[in-house]
Amino acid sequence: MNNWPKFLPFPASWGKGFALSSGFWLIVSFLLPGYYYYYYRFSTAYWYIIRNSDSKGAIAFAWLCQIPLFAFYHWGLTKVAEWVEIRRHNQQPTVTVSAWLHWREGIIAFLMLPAAIVMGIPAIAFLMLPLRDSSSRIVALIIGTAIASAYLYHFRFAKLLKIILKFLWIFYANLLKIFELLLVPTLTGTPFFLLTVATTEIVPQKLLPLTTFLLVISVFLSGIVGYAALQYWSAHLVNWAAKWWPTDFPGNSRIQARKAWKHNKTAASQSFVRHTTSWHLAANDTTYLIYFNLSAIVLGAIAIRLFGDPSKWSETGKEMLGCVVALVWVAQWHFWGWRREVEIASGEPSAKKRSPNRNLPAPDPVAVELNQLAAELGDVRMKPVRKPPSATKKPKSQQAQWYVFRSGKAEGPYTKRQLRDVQQITDRTKVRAGEAEWQRAGEIPELAQFLTQKK
Known part of the structure; x- marks a missing residue:
């Protein structure tokens, strides 16, 4: 995918866009004719006699349906990926996908759909110009909204939504x-x-x-x-x-x-x-x-x-x-x-109220005792009783602050070297630093860069 054009959505984005668009407009088209099919007794005029109140109800229902639909899509794709991984490596997958991730996809699709419809209006209008019958117009609605949805997925519109909602x-x-x-x-x-x-x-x-x-x-x-x-x-x-x-x-x-x-x-x-x-x-x-x-x-x-x-x-x-x-x-x-x-x-207490000596290491009792003996013997040369903070502070790669999500619970803390040598994490393993949110190891630049180093 390195040679893929930057302004052209990936196949995964196209798949999500068409799934979102077709799922919404097909539900709307099925609901509205279904109601008037019974009401007008096989009349073909129901396409042109849709009242505004009834269309609002159908649109709202179809919009809400995207949450369980996309949660089901994500669950199904996860099961397929797990099956492929089991067949390829002959072992159970190391990372379990939580139920929240399935529902998160549904919520993202629910929030993205109005923006996709609004942004897809030019494409929908262009595709509808040569069309006359209602079935073709449904296809135009699906394609126009799918194009806008694919670009929204491609440019990470979900991250923008997260920032706005936060x-x-x-x-x-x-x-x-x-x-x-x-x-x-x-x-x-x-x-x-x-x-x-x-x-x-x-x-x-x-x-x-x-x-x-x-x-x-x-x-x-x-x-x-x-x-x-x-x-x-x-x-x-x-x-x-x-x-x-x-x-x-x-x-x-x-x-x-x-x-x-x-x-x-x-x-x-x-x-x-x-x-x-x-x-x-x-x-x-x-x-x-x-x-x-x-x-x-x-x-x-x-x-x-x-x-x-x-x-x-x-x-x-x-x-x-x-x-x-x-x-x-x-x-x-x-x-x-x-x-x-x-x-x-x-x-x-806040950092401003802390004493400047608060973060200093504790004095070495052996060095304190030696200084006392030297003073009793008349020696004025004293040895430092505290090690400099740079000597006592461990390198960041040796700090045990990382947790690994395994078997439905957090394990740790581990150092970065332990993550690689003991836990043998991959780019898809869920990790976190301290009380931060869970992320895949490949999404953390600091950790991904460390894992690429040789032992």
Whole structure:
């Protein structure tokens, strides 16, 4: 494939493109005539009397069908590849394909199909120009969409989708966190607010400022308790999810890393009142709630200064101001609040607060004792009691940080040399460094380059 033209999709991309296009348009064509075949009693006019509502249902159903269809395609091709490998090498394949990889192909096809149809409109229109009958138009739809799908597969459109979805997930996760910070004090402070409203007729007018102050303090303190309770039970939820989450499914390494945090470890052995990390996290949430309110007040004051009376603002102006405030809140939490929360929950201080001597190796007790004897004998020459970090740090190729996915579980850690000499991994063996995501060894440049070296 070295001489294959760069802008021409590979045969595998063409196969995926035609499978996606034909699977979608054939299902649509079968569903719509099937409905009108019975409704119009063998009438041939149903092709021209398709109502918009019925076509939407058929298109939505055909679109959803691509997920199980492509999962089945990938499963079948995997079984064929395993059978060929067994026949060729007379042994079972060393790498097992997880169920998630099958469903991932279906999800990629599901997300790629709308883009393929939109990008295939020019080809579809060009192919439909000389056609008159409906059957030929279905063929034109299939070919036009297949061409666009093949190029999308060829240029790794799935990676772009992954980047976009990851960005959207980070954005919406921060929005959900901000919504949580705003909602918890509202829920916990509602009883105090209702109590204040109920007692307004009883409390004298002179005590109204004091009542308002007590209401604010009560809402503030109840919000802290609500934050702490939410953090405490979220630790239990993560620990419970880590027990049944499949090893080969995405997010498993992240859940296992969260389970190893100090916050999650101590939640299993300490009560809610004594769980200090939950209260520290609640204080962090409260701090950023104050920051959010202050930033909203500042932005509102700037808007009033620039645009005048808020009552005269248009709905568009108010929505734009709300979007700006939300973006500022997201930025505050993403760049400062979340990092502080990870630092508290994991129990590891940030790198900026670490002492410069923290990473130095421990002193050699023999060298310390020899220096003491030399000092007693009057010798002022002292030997270094610490080895330089460069002498104590192992080369990267000798660090045992690699794990191998074998028989449905992770084995390791191993060094790179052990991966090659002991585990005898191939380019298709699944490996990972530390808590990273599983990848094939051939997809990791650092590991692939090491494996090509001679013993």
